[in-house]
Amino acid sequence: MMRKLRLKDLDSVEVASGSPLPGVKPQQLDELIRIPKETIEILKNQVFGFDTFFVTSQDPYEGGVLFKGNLRGQAATSYEKIAKRMQDKFGDAYKLFLLVNPEDDKPVAVVVPRKTLQPETTAVPEWFAAGAFGLVTAFTLLLRNVPALQSNLLSTFDNLDLLKDGLPGALVTALLLGAHELGHILVAKSTGIKLGVPYFVPSWQIGSFGTITRIINIVPKREDLLKVATAGPLAGFSLGLVLLLLGFIVPPNDGIGVLVDASVFHESFLAGGIAKLVLGNVLKEGSTISVNPLVLWAWAGLLINAINSIPAGELDGGRICFAIWGRKASSRFTAASIALLGLSSLFNDVAFYWVVLIFFLQRGPIAPLSEEITDPDEKYIALGVLVLALGLLVCLPYPFPFTDEAITSPFL
Structure with a gap:
């Protein structure tokens, strides 16, 4: 991200217009933005200063200028002072970023013209594409809960009346998906972060992989990103755990319910632990x-939330890692997660589809925040770590044996 453009003439710096923000539309290469030396001098001597950020050098940057120097005082306070001075001098012509240089982990300031930050447009309206994905997801949610149709998808259109049998399960999973998205929306509104239209991702295996939701404006600071990224999974996990407990406690309406082998609860540490806690000796090996x-519907919802909490790219988990530990650590988490998912895909088709989805659509990088230096408050860090831990507990297997009284030994 910190790639430099080497130019000989710094008296009138011409920088090929582009943007430091991934996901925004770059300008044509023949469109040049001229940054006069006078503007750079004003930035160095009147906008920055001894009390905020003492500039020691500057380099041409994609669409602007990168200033190196020494940060004075608290990053958040210095950012506000610099931004106000720049607003007083230049109005809304420029945008300030206070970032960490990945080369030496020292603070740098980047100033770019706002005209280089135009959002990328798409050929198909977002609402139309999102609606199409939503319809397909509704179908896969219904289909997942009708085992009779899963073995022969072509027979679905001849037996559409059977889809109504999957309606209760689809509604529960949709409720958990809705709680997840509502958590994001409410917190984003309170922090001033603008979210794009959510794209529901269909899945033949579990009904849905959740949603892809873009952030379409510049996030002010890491704490704001952490709040938004954490809110969705927390809402989904909370509701999912309540429904899972109710499923274990409340008897099925028909008195029969769903017959499952006890070994299925070994597939999740969280589900297996709760099953053992609630059912006790009723849960026996074999x-x-x-x-x-x-139970199964809530478990599917928990799994969807857990998948979105994987610490990779622009997933909720990836954004949480970025907000807590910074950009460099986030990149390492992403690489490790993709590698582990790649290995898991050899044994699990859900992992295969998800690693493809992350690699092509969600691997990032996360767009720079206005100020990336200040750490979030500890209480929000704790919530972020809780989300990551819950996601891990849902995905990890339950390793301990259940009581094996139901197993008869041939030697008895």
């Missing part, structure tokens, strides 16, 4: 037990 279908 036995078949009857559970309320709400």
Whole structure:
């Protein structure tokens, strides 16, 4: 991101117009933005200063100028002072970023013309594409809860009446997806972050992989990003855990429920632990037990939230890692997560589809924030770590054996 453009004449710096922000529309290469020396001098001597950011050198940057120097005082306070002075001198002509140089981990200031930060436009309206994805997701949510149709997808159109049998499960999963998105929306509104139209991602295996939701404006600071990224999974996990517990406690309406092998609860540390805690000795190795279908529906919702909490790219988990530990650590988490998912895909088709989705659509990088130096408050860090931990507990297997009284030994 900190790539330099070497130009000989600094008296009148011409920089090929582009943007330091991934996901925004670059200008044509033949469009040049001229940054006069006078403007750079005003920035150095009147906008920056001894009390905020003492400039020691500057380099031409894509669409602007990168200033190196020494940060004075608290980053958040210095940013506000610099931004106000720049507003007084130049109005809305320029945008300030206070970032960390990945080369030496020292603070740098980047000033770019706002005209280089135009959002990227798409050929297809967002609402139309999102609606199409939503319809397909509604179908896969219904289909997932009708086992009779899963073995022969072509028969679905001849047996559309069977899809109504999947409606209760689809509604529960949709409720969890909705809670997740509502958490993002409410917190984003309170922090001034603008979200794009959510794209629901269909899945044949679990009904949906969740949503892809873009952030379409510049996030002020890491704490704001952490609040928004954490809110969705927290809402989804909270509701999912309540429904999972209700599923174990409340008997099924028909008195029969769904028959599952006890070994299925070894697939999730969280689900297996709760099952063992609630069911006790009823949960036995090698036995078949009857559970309320709400257990499976809530579990699917928890899995969707856990997948979105993977610490990679622009997933909620990736944004949480970025907000807590910074850009460099976030890149390492992303690389490690993609590698682990790649290995898991050899044994699990859900992991295969998800690693493809992350690699092509969600691997990032996360667009620079206005001020990336200040760490979030500890209480928000704790919530972010909690989300990452819950996601891990949902995905990790339950390693401990259940009581094996149902197993009969041939030697007895």
